[in-house]
Amino acid sequence: MRILVTGGAGFVGSHLCDRLVQQGHQVTALDNLRTGSRLNVAHLKDNRLFEFVEADVQQALHGDYDRIYNLACPASPPHYQADPIYTSMTCISGALNVLDLARRNDCRVLQASTSEVYGDPDISPQPESYRGSVNPHGIRACYDEGKRMAESLFFDHHRMHGTRIKVARIFNTYGPRMDPNDGRVVSNFIVQALQGRSLTLYGDGSQTRSFCYVDDMVEGLMRLMESDEDVLGPINLGNEGEFSMLELASQVLELTRSRASTEFLPLPQDDPRQRRPDLTLARTRLGWEPTVALRDGLRRTIDYFAARLAKAA
Numbered sequence: 001m002r003i004l005v006t007g008g009a010g011f012v013g014s015h016l017c018d019r020l021v022q023q024g025h026q027v028t029a030l031d032n033l034r035t036g037s038r039l040n041v042a043h044l045k046d047n048r049l050f051e052f053v054e055a056d057v058q059q060a061l062h063g064d065y066d067r068i069y070n071l072a073c074p075a076s077p078p079h080y081q082a083d084p085i086y087t088s089m090t091c092i093s094g095a096l097n098v099l100d101l102a103r104r105n106d107c108r109v110l111q112a113s114t115s116e117v118y119g120d121p122d123i124s125p126q127p128e129s130y131r132g133s134v135n136p137h138g139i140r141a142c143y144d145e146g147k148r149m150a151e152s153l154f155f156d157h158h159r160m161h162g163t164r165i166k167v168a169r170i171f172n173t174y175g176p177r178m179d180p181n182d183g184r185v186v187s188n189f190i191v192q193a194l195q196g197r198s199l200t201l202y203g204d205g206s207q208t209r210s211f212c213y214v215d216d217m218v219e220g221l222m223r224l225m226e227s228d229e230d231v232l233g234p235i236n237l238g239n240e241g242e243f244s245m246l247e248l249a250s251q252v253l254e255l256t257r258s259r260a261s262t263e264f265l266p267l268p269q270d271d272p273r274q275r276r277p278d279l280t281l282a283r284t285r286l287g288w289e290p291t292v293a294l295r296d297g298l299r300r301t302i303d304y305f306a307a308r309l310a311k312a313a
Ligand code: NAD
Pocket: 006, 007, 008, 009, 010, 011, 012, 013, 030, 031, 032, 033, 034, 035, 036, 037, 055, 056, 057, 058, 070, 071, 072, 073, 074, 075, 076, 090, 094, 112, 113, 114, 115, 169, 170, 171, 172, 173, 174
């Protein structure tokens, strides 16, 4: 198949491109390199099944495709908050442009939505039926509401035009190729531990997240894309293991054998207190569940960052 991956030079997008190329598909990664990097797809450069196009998903899109994965959007809080209007517009215009392209091609289009649509949730775990608790004018709103609007556009396009949509709600995902400076907790803690700098815990570190290893996530996204036509989503994809940031810090320190200390910094506004996916739908409709435990995924990610830091040094 001819497959377009927007955000294909990003962390998750580049792993998705790898798997699709391995399966023999003709893959186009479209990315404006806002938070991604050509380095993430440099190993695919000479592969005849792969092409990279530097473009913005906010501009009209062209081309003949059988599948479109829409991953283009800054994902780490510091990055998506740096230019919040850009983030909102990427979510909204990007969604409209991939939907229009999918409609013209009569092809499937998958939206990378997020657990952030649940905001700071009042219930745990979060099933897809939970409508969320989002502050519509806080500093996370550009991303949370942008992604909620994108979901709304996906379903309206489907209802109005019969566009063949799939919507995944991605929970915190980590692994090799995260940008060491992108500010998310797993990359921050690992890089800090490896460099012997104090681990920066926001708030008292009791807030929880559920971390999914990137290979599991890519498998989930591909299963959703190839699922029965009537499976539209939204479907949660993530890992049910729930850890406080204090627990995460202690695992990272143990696995890196680092003697780094920890320091407590103010909790950012609207930081969700808890997050854990209900994976019932993913299990029943996709036959998918995550397979990589946090410790194993952390080991692989630590190896990646250790090699990257050594090379940079
Ligand atoms: P990332 O920042 O590494 O990748 C996003 C990519 O999109 C980058 O390569 C960036 O340059 C590109 N991009 C940004 N704006 C663009 C635009 N206007 N036009 C073209 N390209 C643009 O982040 P990621 O973690 O790989 O996230 C990928 C997708 O998955 C995002 O849509 C994100 O919202 C979603 N998601 C990720 C997580 C996670 O934990 N990694 C969780 C929930 C949802």
